[in-house]
Amino acid sequence: MTAADDRVQLVRDATFARVDAAGGISGTRGTAPDGLFLRDARHLSRWHLTVDGTExxxxxxxGAETDDTALSVLTPRGTRDNPPAYTVFREQGVSAGMLTEHLRLVSNRPVPVTALVEITVGVDFADLFELRADDRHYDKPGARREIHRTDDGVVFDYRRADWHSRTTVVGRPAPMGLDAAPDAPGARTLSWQLRLDAHGQADLHLxxxxxxxxxxxxxxxxxxxxRRTSSAADDLTRTCERGLADVDLLTIPVVGVDGETAAxxxxxxxxxxxxxxxxSLLTSYFLLPYRPETAAATLSALAATQGRDHDPVSGEQPGRIVHETRHGELAHFRQIPYGRYYGAVDATPLFLVLLHAHYETTGDRAVAVRLEQHARRAVDWMFADGGxxxxxxxxxRPDPNGLVNQNWKDSAGAVCFADGTQAEGPIAVSEAQGYAYDALxxxxxxxxxxxxxxxYAHRLREAAASLRTRFASDFWMREADFPALALDGRGRQADALASDAGHLLWSGILDQELARRVGQRLLRPDFFSGWAIRTLAAGQKPYHPLSYHRGSAWPHDNAVIVLGLARHGLAEQARTVADGLIAAAAHHGYRLPEVLAGYxxxxxxRPVPYPHSCSPQAWAAATPLALRTALRML
Structure with a gap:
């Protein structure tokens, strides 16, 4: 698949690579770093081909032939009167922990020739968090690098205390030379002398x-x-098929609650x-009618990482469901808090929502029985540390060393008042209360x-009913006739008009009349762009169409809203939003991006892309399945 910056991205088995138009890697950083990546680290930061000393x-x-394979055709530079001596057919692919490359050199000359092929290889072992465009620097005391020549290639080792990573490059045939690269400190140049007969060819496998x-x-x-590819030509079917393919690409093995491998x-x-x-929870919920086994695996994986102790650095608390897990060097040495980071207010109730939804959809009691104690601990967290x-x-409370906001709009400034001021904690965001009601x-x-x-059931029903009554009183803004985005630490209503209100329809915390009014309001032009519902209604002071959470439009956010519209019988509104999203997908090769600009x-x-959007992205990939479910409810 092709990235937005014209680099090509290849994905398979929790491994991905990004290469340039010629198949090379130059070690870029920022929005779209190139390289070979596995478990939060870059295992190849330079991959540069020359033939007879020229690029x-x-x-x-x-170009991507499949999601994990790319082909290109290269030649040394030539002129009209002196055309290139060779053509290079280059095929690259990724699989679990590997990048493979096949170079086929074809001679364009009528006499035998020998081609000098060189590949310059560099490995920086950079943690993904080092590659972000935020100018952060992380000290690495005692780190050392070693490079060893082998009979058929080269090995790069990186050590720091008990940390050890390795990248090995193997060539067939074996390289004739291995030299330091003068223009790339720490890199090595592997070389081959490949003989080509008249109009013949030679192959090199790496x-x-x-x-x-x-x-x-x-x-x-x-x-x-x-997966079966349908012959139907409608855009929703094509978008669902592309979405399922992307979910497959993003599926990774994780240890489940009983030590099993969960996909x-x-x-x-x-x-x-x-x-x-x-x-992972919302993606699994969207997929539930079609792939219930994904929900079961996700629930097991999250139960395995459920919080047990109090840790102020990671935000771990007993019963709390993890926000994210990381496997890189910086997490290992706790230079970032994300090894297991629990800074999410919504993952715990969503865990409970998915657990029941899986039982409701499948009728299978086994998962609910297996995870009963985990569910009870999650409920305990909601009442205790959850607030x-x-x-x-x-x-x-905003985490100064982690996430300022701990709902799905987790960027700084996203939970704000109409004047753009960030709410201060303890913050109660509206959609999390809906999730809590639904979870109870x-x-x-x-x-x-x-x-x-x-x-126990009676106690939870009473708590849910009390929360629903309290919410209608405290969050409803009478003048705006709309729910507040949040309550701040002083109980003030964060009065920015935000798409979070649509999640309240999905969770059922609003009665039918209030839900109807919210659903109709979300379809007015300041909210609905024609492609999707914006995260903030246009015209407000903090609105910006290219802001991550203050004016952009997110497909998954819209999927939750469409499910809520369908739940309350708002058929026209549900179909309008679904049609906009499906039309947007058609402009992106039937792949919905993570985020759309709010124009x-x-x-x-055509929809304007958000410049830092992930692609593929799981809950965007699962969005068309949620739309299909909602449309079937109407």
Whole structure:
């Protein structure tokens, strides 16, 4: 698949690579870093081909034949009177922990020739967090690098205290030379003298093996379900098929609650190819009618990482569901808090929502029985550390070393007043209260029907009813006739008009009349761009169409809203939003991006992409399945 900056991105088995139009890697950083990546680290930061001392140019730029394979056609530079001596057909692919490359040199000369082929290889072992465009620097005391020549290639080792990563490059045939690269400190140039007969050809096969810290054997693969491609031509079907293919690409192996391997959807590429609480939960919920096994795997993986102790650095608390897990060097040495980071107010109630939804959809009691104690601990967290007992709502305090906001709009400034001021904690965001209400209601049903604990069910139903009444009183803004985005630490209504209100329709915390008014309001032009509902209504002071959470439009956010519209019988509104999203997908090769810019559909012939969007991204990939479910409800 092709990235937005014309680089090509290849993905398979929790491994991804990004190369330029000629198949090279130059070690870029920022929005779209290139390289070979596995477990939050870059295992190849330079991959530069020359033939007879010159860099070949792309006659056919690298293009994805499949999601994990790219082809390009290159030649040394020539002129009309002196055409190139060779044509290079380059095929690259990724699989679990590997990049493979096949170079086929074809001679264009009528006499035998010998081609000098050189590949310059560099490995920086950079942590993904070092590659972000935020100018942060992380000290690495005692780090050392070693490079060893082997009979058939070269090995790059990186050590720091108990941390050890390795990248191995193997050539067939074996390289004739290995030299330091004068223009790339720490890199090595492998060379081959390849003989080509008159109009003949020669082949060179290269394999790059990434061995992250803690992985002693080959990277695990994930079994994928066989997908059938429909002959139907409608855009929703095509978008669903592309979405399922992307979910497959993002599926990674994670250890489940009983030590089994659970195949779960990671959040997205390039930054989030790892288990994420709310992302994996909502993705699994969207897929539930079609792939219930994904929900079961996600629930098991999150139960395995459920909080047990109090840790102020990671935000861990007993019963809390993890926000994200990381496997890189910086997390290992706790230079970032994200090894297991629990800074999410919504993952815990969403865990409970998915647990009941899985039982409701499949009728299978086994998962609910297996995870009963985990569910009860999640409920305990909502009342205790989550804030229901103390504040009457699920709340969070901004984490200065982690996430300022701990709902799905987790960027700084996203939970704001109409004047753009960030709310201060403890913050109670509106959609999290809806999730809490739904979680309490659904867990009460599990307690009654599966766990045979009617007193517990009664307690949860009473708590849910009280929360629903309290919410309608405290969050409804009479003048705006709309729910507040949040309550701040002083109980003030954060009065920015935000799409979070649509999640309240999905959770059922609003009565039918209030839900109807919210649904109709979300379809007015300041909210609905024609492609999707914006995160903030246009015209407000903090609105910006290219802001991450203050004016852009997110497909998954809209999917939740469409499910809520369908729940309340708002058929016209649900179909309008679904049609806009499907039309947007058609302009992106039937792949919905993570985020769309908030510009109105009348302003451009196609949706404007958000410049830092992940692609593929799990809950965007699952969005068309949620739309299909909602449309079937109407």
């Amino acid at each position: 070949p140019v792309a006659l056919v730029p690298a 394999t790059v093996h990434a061995r992250p810290h803690g992985q002693t054997s080959a990277a695990p693969t994930v079994a994928r379900p066989r 779960v959807p990671a959040a997205g590429i390039p930054w989030f190819l790892t288990l994420f609480g709310r992302d 229901l007992d103390e504040h009457g709502y699920l709340t969070y 209601t659904r867990t009460a049903e599990l307690a009654s029907a599966v766990w045979q604990d009617e007193p 109105d559909r009348t302003a451009t012939a």
